Amino acid sequence: MSIPASLVAKHFMVVDDYESMRVMVSEQLKAFGINKITFASSGNEALKKISDLDSSDPIQYVLTDMMMKDGSGIDLVTGIRQQLGKKNLPVLMITSKSEINLLLDAIKAGISNYLTKPWEEEEFAKKLMECDKN
Amino acid sequence: MGKPIEGLFYFVGGFNAESTKLYEFVKSQKKHVYKTDNADEIDQGFKQLGKAIVVFSDAKFALSFLAENNLPSESVMPCLLIDKEGSYNDDVMKRFQKLNLRFYTPKLSAQLVKDIKDFYKQVKATVKEDEVEFIVPKDE
Secondary structure, eight states: OOOOOOHHOOOOEEEEEEEHHHHHHHHHHTTTTTOOOOEEEHHHHHHHHHHHHHHTTTOOOOEEEEEOOOSSHHHHHHHHIIIOOOOOOEEEEEEEEEGGGGGGHHHHHHOEEEEEEOOHHHHHHHHHHHHHHO | OOOOOOEEEEEESSHHHHHHHHHHHHHHHTTTEOOOOOHHHHHHHHHHHOOEEEEESSSHHHHHHHHTTTTOSSOOOOOEEEETOOOOOOOHHHHHTTTTOOOOOOOHEEEEEEHHHHHHOOOEEEEEEEEEEEETTTTT
């Protein structure tokens, strides 16, 4: 599936407390041609990096895991929307099937869309593009 | 474009000389190898990729880890047991088989070599005096 050049050029952030999952998400992004990726292993680290990079090289797209040791993805999106005031920053939440019951809270907190693990490449690309349109 | 991930290695628990050898080898091949004691991470990686090998260096630890964490959640999760010290025995092996896991010990080196080669096509490995020797291909 072809990803628009405008999306490929964006600065992505991948947030997950598991290193292997961060790598898997980033490898999927790289397979789409997306190479500008910043990593965070917790919600707090993500918020700090988004804030720190804002003036020099802003994060333009966030992919976050739902459940992490240091706060949840819901806490992160709440921080992005309320603390940092970034209402339009696309946030794609990556969830397990067992976490579906938390999705309503995630939507209320302001996620742009969600992707269920394990993902298929085509679905991943579709969700990425849908998020970017919102 | 990025290369698709061929598979994951998760090293769980401690190391011994043999598992250290495998870890260093896989790492040297710039493959995806992680040290973790987190069953959820292993489970997620396995479900996403459908191709992951969990490496244990101690049979007793492996069994208790798998039992405590209710693994494997899927029917087949390849587990590589490199326990040269011999904490495995027939009883332990039977328990592994009951869990429907593929497992290996130094005595099953030939099968290990075959599966590692299947896992990473370009890996060349041989069995030498009951030890597995991993060889980096000359053309790489």
